Every structure is written in structure tokens, then in C-alpha cells.
Amino acid sequence: MAQTDTVTRILDTAEVLFAERGFAETSLRTITSKARVNLAAVNYHFGSKKALIQAVFSRYLDPFTVRFHHALDELEAQHAGGVIPLEELLETMARTVLEVPAEKHSLKVFMKLLGLAYSQAQGHLRRYIQEEYGSVFTRFTDLVRRATPELPDAERFWRLHFVLGTVIFTLSGLDALRDIAEKDYHEHVSVRDLIRRLRPVVVAAMNAPLPPPPAVQPAKAS
Amino acid sequence: MAQTDTVTRILDTAEVLFAERGFAETSLRTITSKARVNLAAVNYHFGSKKALIQAVFSRYLDPFTVRFHHALDELEAQHAGGVIPLEELLETMARTVLEVPAEKHSLKVFMKLLGLAYSQAQGHLRRYIQEEYGSVFTRFTDLVRRATPELPDAERFWRLHFVLGTVIFTLSGLDALRDIAEKDYHEHVSVRDLIRRLRPVVVAAMNAPLPPPPAVQPAKAS
DNA sequence: TTCCGCTGGAAACGCCTGTTTTAAACATTA
């Protein structure tokens, strides 16, 4: 199975380098030389650099969506017809995110890639992820809506993205933060430790009191 | 003042392009042609592309630190000797962030640049910002520590970065999120509107209950 | 064996990058 080996070695090497330096800053030559495969192998197996980037994401996101759908199926079966508490939904998502990379790959790399997907320009990536994996996110937000009926739709939308920002930002910038934290507090921080700290913060953020209505409305009748 | 004009035009053009595409994806030729300036002018005035990137940040961060120090001076004078409430500290920071770009530049660009500073590799940038502007952040965190004495040091450290992640992530990815929000909820969202929504969430996150201690401790006596 | 499709290695293709160098014009200051 030398053919599969080359593809795997490219993907393994690429995901690490992408996570460390970003997409534009990682050349195909760096990837292929570090993976000890020929330069042309990337274009041969994947077609282009863009396609390689998408393949790196697929290898994480495909098993993630499968598992997440299954986990949500189970959760809905347990609470047959009723609403699923918000904390169970968040818990399930966190558990699934942790499970997937634990098998073969690094959770740190996975989170860094997610962070890059948001921040790097790479319009094609955002489009690809949205089209390919948008449905599972929609299903999740629908369940969250039923769990938090008191929240206005717009408010819930923004708060979900607030906590998404917290998680991705923290876990993708973990290395730099960990260096500071260990220097100042002499305390080693694992990813699971961080998730333990994140949980109450995320729950509190979702359950925060509603903001006051906008101060002044310029339009309409005086 | 043709000399100043060239420098300003380069900075004005560069910051917009950097914010839109990132650093590596923006070439000097793109900047200079869009700014209608000679290609050599960048290396003449700034020395290198790295130095140009740092200059773009300095133009925002220098006035920010000055204003923020002043604002903290006033705050400390008001609460002479006593502790400043957490919400006033956060409020002051938010107000200062809003004030600075409001003068000449775009708040959106400023936040996008901050997001890039975190996510893009550019090791030199993170080092530059930390060395140049680390002290004002240290002063702020010291005040936060006095305002939240019940929080363990490590917990406060992480929570500050959690909310930092929320704010930077949200405001730097604002365009993409706004598109989705307007399509789904037919509601225009301004930056100030977003900050109104962020306030209660951030406060609730900082005041969240402490996480349970780690499940299993391997070391020490049984 | 002969053929074929898949994989690999090495080199080259244009193209774009940041930077430097030349030159000549312009403005400002002394």
C-alpha cells in the first residue's frame, strides 16, 4: 500500500505545518521535503494546493460530523420529544470534538486549523466548510434554540458565536498562552484542563442577562 | 508636505489591504500601486515589509496606550486607594478601544488587525507587540486582580483571555458573521450594537462560578 | 513476454515576491 502511504504522509505533514505557520506561509516544497515525498505528488494526488487544504480539513471534519450526528441522535432519543438541556448539548459537542482527534491526530492541531479557517483570508475554505458542514451546525443551533426559548433569536445567534470565539481563540492560541501561564503561575495546563475551566464560563455567558435595548433610535417618527 | 503624504498614503492603503487579505497575501506591489506610490518608497521610508507591518500597528497602538494609561490614571484617582469595580475597568477599556480609531481610521480595520496579530504566524509581530505594549496590559491585569480578589490567579488569567478571545474573534470576523445575521434575522448590526450585546456576556463570564477541581490528581499522597 | 496504468523522481516552466540599484526630478532648508 505504498500509494496510500504517500497520501497519508502528505496529509500528516501538511496539517502540522499549516497549523504552525498558516497556509500561505507553508510551501508545497516544505511539505513534500519534510514528508520525504516528491514535490509533484501533491498535485498528482490532490490536484492543487487548495484541494490539499480542503482534504486536510475533511479528514477531521468528516468523522466529526458523523459522530456528532450520532451523538445528537442519542441525545434526542433520551429526551424523546422533550427539550435537551443546554448544558447537555454543549457537553456533547465538547465530547465529540475531543473524541475525533484523539484517535490518530492531535487535538491541538485540529483547533489551530479551525482558528485558521476563520481568520485566514482563504475565501474558498470558508465557503467549502460552510457548504460541506453547515447542516450539522444548523441542526445543533436548532436544538439550542429549543433549549433556550427565552433568548431572542438574534441574541442567541450572537452568543453562540461569542462562545465559539472563546473556544477557538483559546485553544488555537494555546501554545503562546500556555508559555505565559506556566511562566507566571508555574502550572501546567492541558487541553482537558482548559475545557474544565471553559465549561462554567461558557454556561454563564449563554445565560447572561439580556442587554438593555439600544439607546437612541434615529429613524421613524421623531 | 509631499513627504508626509506618501508615508500616510502607504499606511492608509496597507492597513486596509492587510485587514482584508492578511500580511503574506498582500504584496508590496499591490500596496504601492493602489496607493499610487513608487514601489521603492516602502523600502525607502520603512526599510522592509516587516517594518511596515509594525508601523501599521504602531499607528493604532501608540495612541491607544497613551489614552488607556490616562483613562486608568483618572479611574485610579476617582477611587483613590480603593479598588475599581471590574465593570468600570472593562467599560474603560471598551471606551478607549472605540475612541482611538474613531478619529481617523476604521474600527473594523483595527479589530481585524488585532485578530491577524494573534492568528497569523508572523512571530516578529507578536514579539514586537508584546515588548512594545505589554506594560499597559500588565497594568490593566493588576487592576483586574484587585477587582476580583476571590478568583485564583490562574483562573483570572484564563478568563481574561477567554473574553479577549470572544471580543477579538467576534469583531475581527464581523463581516462574515454580519452577512449571516442579516440574512437570517433581517437586522443590521453595528459595531456599537455588538458591544452592547457583548457587555453582559463578558461580565457574566468573568463572574462565572469556579470550575470543579481536576478529577484525578496523580501526584502527592494517595 | 508484452502491454498498460499507476506512482515516483528530477527538472523545468512562468510567474510573483521583497529588495536594491540606477537615474533624474522635485521640494525644502541653509
Next chain:
DNA sequence: TAATGTTTAAAACAGGCGTTTCCAGCGGAA
């Protein structure tokens, strides 16, 4: 006026980039 610091123009530099091409080797099928 002379000198100095800016700006423009045009060109070239060396190097890296993604991509393509060509050819040698390979395994299994006819």
C-alpha cells in the same frame, strides 16, 4: 545658490512559488 532630503521612474536582482512535463520504474493482466 548650493545642499539636502524626498519622490519618481525603470530596471534588474536573486529567490521562492505553484504547477507541469517528461521519463524511468513498477505491478498486474493479457
